[in-house]
Amino acid sequence: MAAIAPAPLAPPEALSLFERTRHRTTNLTERLRPEDMMLQSMEDASPAKWHLAHTTWFFEEFILKPRLPDYVSPDDRFAFLFNSYYTQAGPRHARDRRGMVSRPDCAEVAGYRAHVDEALAGLLSSNRDDADDIASLVELGCHHEMQHQELLVTDLLHGLSFNPLLPAYRDPEPLPVTSEVPLTFTRHDGGLVEIGHDGKGFAYDCEQPRHPVFAPAYDIADRPVTNRDWIDFMEDDGYGDARHWLMEGHAVATRESWEHPLYWWQQDGEWWTFTLRGAQPLALDAPVVHVSYYEAEAFARWAGARLPTEVEHELAFRDTPINGNFLDHGQLRPMPGQGVWGDVWEWTASPFTPYPGFRPPEGALGEYNGKFMVNQMVLRGGSCATARDQMRPTYRTFFYPHQRWQMMGLRLARDV
Amino acid sequence: MAAIAPAPLAPPEALSLFERTRHRTTNLTERLRPEDMMLQSMEDASPAKWHLAHTTWFFEEFILKPRLPDYVSPDDRFAFLFNSYYTQAGPRHARDRRGMVSRPDCAEVAGYRAHVDEALAGLLSSNRDDADDIASLVELGCHHEMQHQELLVTDLLHGLSFNPLLPAYRDPEPLPVTSEVPLTFTRHDGGLVEIGHDGKGFAYDCEQPRHPVFAPAYDIADRPVTNRDWIDFMEDDGYGDARHWLMEGHAVATRESWEHPLYWWQQDGEWWTFTLRGAQPLALDAPVVHVSYYEAEAFARWAGARLPTEVEHELAFRDTPINGNFLDHGQLRPMPGQGVWGDVWEWTASPFTPYPGFRPPEGALGEYNGKFMVNQMVLRGGSCATARDQMRPTYRTFFYPHQRWQMMGLRLARDV
C-alpha cells in the first residue's frame, strides 16, 4: 500500500479522520428528501443514496471483509449493487441504472452506514498487528469518501437542474459587493525541477513518484478567469469563432448548442446561474465555473494565452496557502486578491498520464487511478465543494474534456 | 362532449365514482416508499408520483380552472410539470425526464391531490346549471385515472425489474394447482354486423360511432394462449425461425435478443418470472403475458392460426361476462374454463384507426385518442391490473407493436 499512502496515520488519528469524514457526508445530505436522493441525471452522475452506500461498501469490501472473518454484511447483494468499477472486486451493477434502485431505500442505507461505522470503529480500536495497514486503508477510504462528497454535491446540482422548479439545495444568501480584480501575471523561471508528492502525508498513487522534469520559464495569472472575463469572450463571438477552438471542441460545442457555461441563462438582460443556493444573479467577479476543457482552451487561445501545464501549476502554487475564504457549499464568491487558489478546479493543458515509474498497488485498489489514464485532462486546485483535508498542491483530479458539471474553471498562463 | 360520454352520469353518481376512483389510486400506492415512487425506467413509463399528480392535474385543468374563477392551484407551475401531451393545454415538461423531478415530493403531491379532491367535491355538490357537463367531465377524468392506475402498476413493475434485488410490490401468495385447459374454438358466422359503442354508459370517442362492417365467418379460441403453449413455441425455435415473423418483428427480436417474454428467466431448468408479487415460478396454465405484438403475431402464424381482428373480438365477447375470477394485482392465475376474458389484454390484428365518421371533441380533450392513430395496434379485453369499471367489450386500448411492459397476451383465431 506504500504507493497510496506513504506515511500512514496512527490508528487514533485514522479513527478521528474516519468519524469526521463520515459525519461530514451525513451533514451534506441532512436537508435532502428521499426523492432528491434518487436523482440520477446522466451516466456520469450518481444518486446521493448511491454515494452514501458506495463509500460504505468501500470500507466493507477492502477493510472489513478481508480482516474480519466473522463480519456479516446487512445484505450480501450490496457488494454487487454498490461496487463502482473495481473489476477485481467482482461483478457490479450497471452504472447508468443506479437511479433505478429504489431499494434499499434511504433508511436502509443509513442502517448500512451505521453497521459499517460500528464495525470499523471496533476494528480501529482493537489492538491488532496490522493496525498500521488498517489505518492506511482507512485513510484511503476517507479520502475516497471526500471525493464522493464532492461528487454527491455536484451530481445533485446537476439532477436538480432538470427540475423546472429549480429547487435550492441550501438557502440563498446575499453575495458581498466587490469590484473587478485586475488580471496580473507572475513569472516563474522553470528549469530542471522536481514535482510530485514527497511522501509526507496522504497522497494517491498517481501523484507519485516525485520526479525531475524540465520546465521552460513561464508566466501564470494571479487569479482565475472570472465571469466578467467570460462574458467578454462570449460577446466577442468566442463560442462561434472556430479559429479559437480545438476541432473536436468546436464540434461538441456546436452539437450541444453551447453558448455559455453550464447552468447560465439570460433574463431581462442579466445573466443568471443555477447554484447550490438556487437561481442567483451571476457574480461578475467570481471565478467562472462549469466550463469544459474545450471551452477553457478556446478562451485561453482567444485571450492570447494558454492553459498552464500541471507542472507549471504545481510549481506556482506549492508554496501558496489555499484560499482563506474557503466557502461551504453554495455559490462561488468574488475573489479577494492575488495568489488565491482553491475556489475552483483549474483545467490544465496536461493529459492525465502516469508519472515516470508510476506503479499502482496490487489488486483491486490498483484500479483506483491507473485505469483512467487516457483521454482525460488534469485539473489542479480544489473548489468550494472540496473537503479541505483533500486539498494539496500535488493533487491531480481528472475529467473528460467535454465534462462541465464539476466546479471547473481555469487560470491563464503564457510563454515567456 | 357527447362524443366522449354519450350518456353522462348524474352528479351524485359522478361524485361516488370520483371518490371510489381516487381512493383506489391511493390504495395502489400505500405500500410504496418515496424512493419507489421516483422510478422512471424508460420514456414509455412514468414515476408513480407523476401518475398521482398528472391525474390530479387533469381534473384541475379541464374542470376546476375553466369553471371556478377563484380556484387557486397550490403551484401554478404544476400545469407545466404534469401535463402529459395536451398541446392545447399549453407547454409541458419533457416526458423522458419525469424521473428527474424530486420536488414536489410525495407529501406535496398528496397535498395537491387533497386540494383538488376538496375543490372538486365542492363543485359536484353545488347546484349549478352546468352540473351535467361537469359530471360528464368528471366521469371522463375518472376513466382517465383508471387508465393511469393500470399504467402506474405496470410502470412500477418495469422500474422494479431493473433492481437486481427484485423487490416485490405485494407479498407473494401460493398459486392454485391446476391442469392444462385444452384449446378449443368457437365458430362465428360474421356477415354484415354493427360494432362500436351504442351510447349507453361511458365510452371514449374512439369507440364510436357504432357502424356497420362486413365480417367473414371465423373461429376464435375459447381461452388465451398460455405459458405452456408459449414454451412449446420457444422449444420449436419459435424465436429463431424467421419464417413465422414479420420482417420488422424479427429484426426487433434479434436486436433486443428476445428469446422469451419479458421478465422471464430460467433457473435450474425451471422458468421463473418477475411479477407484482416478486419472483415466482411460472404458472404454466396461466395466460402468457408481456409479449409484444410481433411475438404474438409470430406465435399465431407458428400455430397455423392468426390473431383475431378487433371486429371479431368484439363480436365474440360482447355477450360474454368478464372473468368472474378477477384478481387484484399480482401474478396471473391459471384459467378456470371457457369463454373467459379480462385476465390479460389481447393483441388483435387491427391497427388503431378511426371508425368511419369518427369525430373527436373540440379542444384539448380531442387529443385524448385521435392523435395516436398511427403505428399502434388495438388490444381488447382487460387485465388483472385493469379497473373493473373500465372493462367493456367495445374498449379499444392501443400500443406499439414492440411494447411488452403492459399485461399483454393473445388469443388465436382462424379463417373458416
Add this chain to the structure above:
Amino acid sequence: MAAIAPAPLAPPEALSLFERTRHRTTNLTERLRPEDMMLQSMEDASPAKWHLAHTTWFFEEFILKPRLPDYVSPDDRFAFLFNSYYTQAGPRHARDRRGMVSRPDCAEVAGYRAHVDEALAGLLSSNRDDADDIASLVELGCHHEMQHQELLVTDLLHGLSFNPLLPAYRDPEPLPVTSEVPLTFTRHDGGLVEIGHDGKGFAYDCEQPRHPVFAPAYDIADRPVTNRDWIDFMEDDGYGDARHWLMEGHAVATRESWEHPLYWWQQDGEWWTFTLRGAQPLALDAPVVHVSYYEAEAFARWAGARLPTEVEHELAFRDTPINGNFLDHGQLRPMPGQGVWGDVWEWTASPFTPYPGFRPPEGALGEYNGKFMVNQMVLRGGSCATARDQMRPTYRTFFYPHQRWQMMGLRLARDV
C-alpha cells in the same frame, strides 16, 4: 403460385414482357456513370448497380436454379450479395452496406444480366411441361423488376440530392404554362361492395382475395393536392401547428426540422425543387410530391378533410383510365383536368394489412408482401416513375409513414 398470378401469360407473351422489361431497365441507366451507380444514400435506398444485379438474381434464384440442373452462375457468391430479404433463399448481405460493394463492377453486373437473359430466353423458348409455371414466374419477375425500376430512379434521385452540385439525371425541359385547377369533389354511395383483384391478369398476392366490404358514402377529390395548395398550408403555419398532426408525426417533423416537402428550398423568394431533371422552379399546379404520410395526414386535417381509405380509392378509380399524359422520368407536370390519377402515388388512410383470407404462396416467394404487414400505410395510384404495365386500380404499394423519397402525394376525401 395461383395466389400471385391467377391468369398466367402464355410463354411467348412472357418472353415478350421479359425482353421489354429488361430492356427498359437498361435504358434507365444508360446515361449513368459507374460512380453514379454506386450511390447508396440511406439504408432504405440501394445503388443502381445493386438493383440491376438483384433483379437478375431474382430470375436466377427462383427460375433458373430450380429448373435447370446444369445452370452455372457467373459467381456463386452473387446469391449472397444480391438476395434482398428472402430468408428462405439463404443468408444475405447487410442492406445498409450495399454501397460498399465495388466489385462486381458495373461491367461485370452487365455481364451477369446478359448471362441470365440468355439462359432465361432459352428456358422460355424450350418446350417444357412446366412452361406455364415458368411463364407465371417470369411474369412475377418482370413485375418485381418494374418495382425496382421505380426504386432505382427514386433511390438515385435521393443519392444525387446529397451532392451540392445537384447533378441532373436527365436534361431539363421547360414546363408548360398552366393555371390553377379548382378543387372539386365527386360523391360515391358506398354500401356493401367488393374490392380486390378479380384474377384477370397479373396481381400480387396482397391484392387478393376479392372480398366484400361495407363502405359508407363519401366524397373524393377530382385531383391530387397541388404544390400551390401545399404552399397555402405552409403559409398558414401548417408545419408548426401541432393541432393538425398525429403526435408521432409532429415529433418526427420537429426532430427532422421539416418545413416543406423533401427536395424543396427557397431562393430569392421563389420555391425550387430538385428533380430528375435537376434543380427546377416549382410548378405550382403540379401535384405535390415527396411528402410523408404524416405530412399528408396533417394537410388533410388542416384542410377540413381526410385521406381516403384504400377501399374508397379503389371504388373511385377502378373505372377511370389512368392519366393520358403519362410522363417518363422527369418533373411532374401541371395537371390537365379532372379524374386524373397515376401522376403521383397517393397516401391512403389504410394501414397495410392482409385482406380477409389472404394466403401467401409457399416458400420464399411467400415473403414477397406478407412479412411487411405492420406499421406501413397503403398508397394507391402510380407515378411518373411507375411502369405503365404495373398500374392498375387494385395495386397496393406500401411505405412507412415517415418516408418521403418515393413519388408520394395525396388526394383529399371527406365524410358525407
Add this chain to the structure above:
Amino acid sequence: MAAIAPAPLAPPEALSLFERTRHRTTNLTERLRPEDMMLQSMEDASPAKWHLAHTTWFFEEFILKPRLPDYVSPDDRFAFLFNSYYTQAGPRHARDRRGMVSRPDCAEVAGYRAHVDEALAGLLSSNRDDADDIASLVELGCHHEMQHQELLVTDLLHGLSFNPLLPAYRDPEPLPVTSEVPLTFTRHDGGLVEIGHDGKGFAYDCEQPRHPVFAPAYDIADRPVTNRDWIDFMEDDGYGDARHWLMEGHAVATRESWEHPLYWWQQDGEWWTFTLRGAQPLALDAPVVHVSYYEAEAFARWAGARLPTEVEHELAFRDTPINGNFLDHGQLRPMPGQGVWGDVWEWTASPFTPYPGFRPPEGALGEYNGKFMVNQMVLRGGSCATARDQMRPTYRTFFYPHQRWQMMGLRLARDV
C-alpha cells in the same frame, strides 16, 4: 511559414518533388476502377476519388489562387467539395458524405489534377520574387499529399473489407519463410536531452521547436511486437481479462466484440488476415498491425512492460536507419533483425500535445496540426504504406485510441 518548413527547397527541387509525388499518387490508383474509388466505409475514411481531388485542391487553394490572379478553377464549387477541415478556407462539404459525391466523376477529377499540375509547374518555373515561399508551400503540399497517399491506401483497404468477395488491391505474392526473432531490449540512459526537429529539411510545425526534456533511463525493444506474440496474448485471455486494460479501452473492446486485431479471422484452425494483397494466411513473424492504442496498451501491461513515450522513441531511433527492407503496398513481411523501424506505425504512451513554445503559422495552414491536440495519441515510425520521403525520426502522427484501420502496431519499453 518558417514554422512549417524551416529550410525550404530550392524551386527546381520543389518541382521535382512535386512531380514525383503527384505521379506516385496516380500510380497508387492505376488498378482501381471508378466503383472502387467511390468507397467510403466510415466517417474516418474517404473515397480514393476524394483524396485525388482534395490534395489537388490544397495546391489550388493555398498556392495558385493567392498568387495567380488570373487562375481559373475548372469548377469554383470544388473549393466547397474538397476542403477537408480548414475553417479559414471557407465552408465545406460534410465529411461523412464524401461517398455521396458521384460527380465530378473519376475522369473529371483526373482532369482537375492535370489542370492544377500544369498551372503549378508553370508557377514554379516562372522567375518570381516569391519563388522561395512558393517552393516552401509546394513542399508542404507534397508532404500533405504523401499523408493522403497513405490514407488513400488504408481507407481503400477498409472499404474493400466490407465486400464479402474480399477483392485484392494488388496481386498476392508468396511470403518469405522466416523464423521467430527473439525479443531483446536495448538500454538508454536518458537524462536532460533535446528532442524535436532541428530545422534541417522539412518538418511540420508540431515537430518543433526542438526543446529540452528530462527522460529517465529506459529499455526499449529491438523489434516491434509480432503476430506470434499477439496470439500468445489472445490465448492467455488477453482480450477478456479487464485487469490489463484501461477502463475505457475494455469498454470499447467489449462493445465492439474485439477478440483479435482488425481484419483477422480464423479458418480451419489457422489465422488469416485481409491485406492489400487480399486474404492471406497470417505471417507469424511479421509485426502485428491494425491494433488500437487500447489494445496495444493492454498488451504491454500483460507483457509486464509498457509503451515507450514519444521522447523515448525519438531518442532510441534518431540514429537508426529506417528498414532497408522497405516494402511497397502489400502485406507486412517478417522482420529481418534488430533495430528495425518503419514497417509499422508504433503507438507511444504520449498524448498528442504541443511542444513547449509551439506556435502554428498564421491563417488556415495553422489549422494543419494544432487543432487536433486533444484525445489523440502519438505514433512514431512509418509503415509499408508511408512514402519514404516522409519518414524521419521526429515525425509525429496521431490517431484516436480506438482507431485501428491505419497500419498501427507497437513496440515494448520498460522502466529500468
